[in-house]
Amino acid sequence: MASVSHARRMGKYFLLLDNLLVILGFFVVMPLISIRFVDELGWAASIVGLALGLRQLTQQGLGLFGGSLADRFGAKPLIVIGMLLRALGFASLALADSPWILIASCVLSGLGGMLFDPPRSALIIKFTTPQERGRFISLMMVQDSAGAVLGALLGSWLLSYNFQWVCWTAAALFCLAALCNALLLPAYRLSLRRLPMRVGMHEVLQDRRFVWFVLTLSGYFVLGVQVMLMLPILVKEMAGSAQAVGWMYMLDSAIALSLLYPLARWSEKRFSLPTRLIAGLSLMTLALVLVPLAHHLLALFTLIGVFYLGCSIAEPARETLITSLANPNARGSYMGLSRIGLALGGMAGYLGGGWLFDLGRHGDWPALPWLILGLVGVLTLLALAWQFRRPRPSKLAELSAYPVA
Template sequence: MTVPAASVPFRLSAAQLGLITANFLMWGGFFAVIPLVTVHFVDGLGWAASSVGLVLGVRQLTQQGLTVFGGAWADSLGPKPLILGGCLIRTLGFGWMGFADTLPVLLAASVLAGLGGGLFDAPKSAAIAAVTASEHRARMFSLTSISGNLGMVTGPLIGAALIGLGFRTAALAAGSVYLVACAVLAATLPHIRPARTVGSGLAGLKTAALDRRFRRFTLVLVGYFLLSTQLNVAVTLKAVTLAGPGATGPLYGLSAGLSVLLQYPLLRFVERRVRTRAALVAAVLTVGLSLGLMGFAVTFPQLLACVALYSLGTMLVYPTQQTLTARLAPPGLTGSYFGFSAISLGLGGAVGNLLGGVLMDAGERAGLPLLPWLTLMGVGVLTALGLRWALREVPRREEAEAGRA
């Protein structure tokens, strides 16, 4: 895939604006309907919570599993057709959820929605890397992350307003948002023709898996994604214990709001002073230490202060991780590398959701409330040390560019 010349100042092109806008729409559409699935089927229709948990888990597994291959296909076909196709398939999946009245139908609809996400996830990252000069990628990934956080904030508000008109209306509206995203990218994103590279396509996944540096990087990041899921598990449980069920609104609002306000200026401040590798290690260490401090929080405001520190770490991880992934990928295999990197999110997310609850239960049974938090802090410290080891051979951007020339 072609990369723009490195000397151009950072000004957003139509393709970059289209990707940022589409990302906002995708996240907004997702969070407009997914939180309502539990409300509608458990509270409204009286289904078992475990059934809905199965549905949501199947969707995530489907999406993460296909993401690995979606990135490889982007190296063969170009990212645009996969992103557009994924948006259309997700529209059908979310729309079908609105008509589901049995568990098999809802499962089928969630699988379809997961297939759509798996098709556009890694190709979207590959497209961002392709239309952005290497020295501007961290900023572009940061802006994309900010647009996703805006969608995460506005999506549930829109969903809450639409649920008054019925779940079917909300599901159809959320699905149609992906049609709008599809139209935006069809108009703004060029068809990036992949370079004819030996080993592209599915063989690119093998190249990524055999790349010792990248394999280490991906596997060590499992530890970070284990920690990043704790906002939904351990942190939420502690917030509800301290302040009741209404605590989830301020909790998620603070996390997403700080990302929207601070992510870009914080990244600009850090990238002028710290190497990308060191910034990623420090960010992961910050996340781990903030989780450790949460064990000592005895009031909800104290917990929110720890969540603010946690958010400062997480908002730096995404753009630096994506930038390093693009830097490590050989020419023509960017999609395969982004696809392979989804393994860390899939494994870390799955283990983190399970481990967070297990640790909280174990701490309560043993009368050791600090146990889960100190354990998570230990995981953070080990992950930061592991990243320092895994990234020691990763070249600086200038060296990487010289090696590609």
């Protein structure tokens, strides 16, 4: 028993190290893509949105295949290969002087994420008990926020010299993460038994409640991805400096470091996971709807702060809900399919957001994209409320009935 406890403790330390490198590598370059190609090079936001959306769709939409491969072959080989592919995709961004190169680089990056993301998420389930899982996920999200601001600040500083340095730094961080996984991560199995791909995929696809729940989360992610597309463009335009994007992520970090973990500890004893998810999504929706009323930088940053507060409430609840619903016989497959909402919502958020942003700008309807986002948020809230209140017994209904520690 002591050896199991020691393995779990060491596994959690490794996950925190691995997560820090991944977050730094991602946020060094990703928030600056829209600034580089839309603001600096004058490309259409819809083109850049298409490239970002295809990365999201490739990584998350094919997550079921990545998760099923991890159930079959274990976590380590999938994570190492995936991180090297991500590094290659980010390095090739330095050569992007036409839309097709940008799109190819983003798709290659997405394929890498498709391989490493589901097994990394499944390792969280393996290394934590149900009682501590929600708090550990909250701790990782605090780390995400701190890593995001450090990465964005580093990327903004490198962008003032050369965009190629931004891309090469991101690639180097993912190479380092791949090396750490290759040297330090034992060859763990993710599920209780080694499943053929077909069996793992069938197991999760038969769970109708889980499938509908993760599909409904598409609307949540349509809102969430705007911190990578429309909000950085708006902040840069209003501030007149790309460094202001770093301030945006610094605000996220400040809110997460000061509030995310205490909020999770306080709310888990008083509110169910679905209640916390709905409350956070409501704040996110309200903040985006009010963006057209922000005519100066302080007002915009206040609304971005409300949006990040909503994320801090919703994200730990959303991720804990998903891990609580995963079948131990096919953890990789469940965590792979759980990303389908991010795939569809990310694609719609990037492509639709970019198109609406261009339409609003050229048609003199600047409020249009934000009102559409508000409508998406309201429809998602209604769909989630309906699922959590369905009369037939299910694990979702059980989780909505009481707080989960």
